[in-house]
Amino acid sequence: NAGVTQTPKFQVLKTGQSMTLQCAQDMNHNSMYWYRQDPGMGLRLIYYSASEGTTDKGEVPNGYNVSRLNKREFSLRLESAAPSQTSVYFCASSWGGRTEAFFGQGTRLTVV
Amino acid sequence: KNQVEQSPQSLIILEGKNCTLQCNYTVSPFSNLRWYKQDTGRGPVSLTIMTFSENTKSNGRYTATLDADTKQSSLHITASQLSDSASYICVVSEADSSYKLIFGSGTRLLVRP
Numbered sequence: 001n002a003g004v005t006q007t008p009k010f011q012v013l014k015t016g017q018s019m020t021l022q023c024a025q026d027m028n029h030n031s032m033y034w035y036r037q038d039p040g041m042g043l044r045l046i047y048y049s050a051s052e053g054t055t056d057k058g059e060v061p062n063g064y065n066v067s068r069l070n071k072r073e074f075s076l077r078l079e080s081a082a083p084s085q086t087s088v089y090f091c092a093s094s095w096g097g098r099t100e101a102f103f104g105q106g107t108r109l110t111v112v
Numbered sequence: 113k114n115q116v117e118q119s120p121q122s123l124i125i126l127e128g129k130n131c132t133l134q135c136n137y138t139v140s141p142f143s144n145l146r147w148y149k150q151d152t153g154r155g156p157v158s159l160t161i162m163t164f165s166e167n168t169k170s171n172g173r174y175t176a177t178l179d180a181d182t183k184q185s186s187l188h189i190t191a192s193q194l195s196d197s198a199s200y201i202c203v204v205s206e207a208d209s210s211y212k213l214i215f216g217s218g219t220r221l222l223v224r225p
Binding site: 004044050056100106 | 144146161213218
């Protein structure tokens with residue numbers, strides 16, 4: 001089992017460029033999440049999808065969009081990257097909100 | 113404001129020694145508390161999940177305790193190994209919003225030979 005797979009692992013963007021971070025899980029989980037992790041801070045929720053066909057904003061959604069493509073895949077899009085979006089992005093999945101969350105290995109994004 | 117505070121921020125211990133990491137939270141109402149281990153450059157991995165009715169939970173050499181009255185939790189690591197070097201993150205789940213997790217900023221542990 002691969003668990004939660006994120007691509008790419010590293011990315012450098014210029015300010016104003018767009019990109020999509022991909023996430024796929026093979027555990028048949030209902031819920032999927034996107035977090036960002038910044039130095040000295042706890043992980044912060046960007047968007048989540050409680051179940052296939054639904055998405056909701058988290059704590060820091062501005063500048064991002066998401067798509068729950070199917071039960072397995074949940075993508076995060078940056079339409080016009082800004083230096084403030086330099087961070088490590090983690091995708092996670094779980095059966096539901098109160099159950100154990102499994103994380104991907106992260107995408108380290110630098111916006112210059 | 114719901115917060116999760118962890119102490120110490122960083123800790124260095126010798127291999128084979130024990131250590132205890134602390135977590136205080138103000139999240140209310142409370143659903144569950146989790147401890148995660150995050151190796152450098154990797155995603156967090158769950159160690160334990162405890163509900164308010166659970167006082168102690170073990171996972172190998174890791175033992176978590178929870179005092180829901182004082183809103184404190186600790187993670188005790190016994191007979192530390194070099195592979196225990198990582199960040200340990202305390203996470204609290206709100207009862208009102210099952211999808212909202214409040215993350216602490218973590219304790220960075222370094223185990224030296």
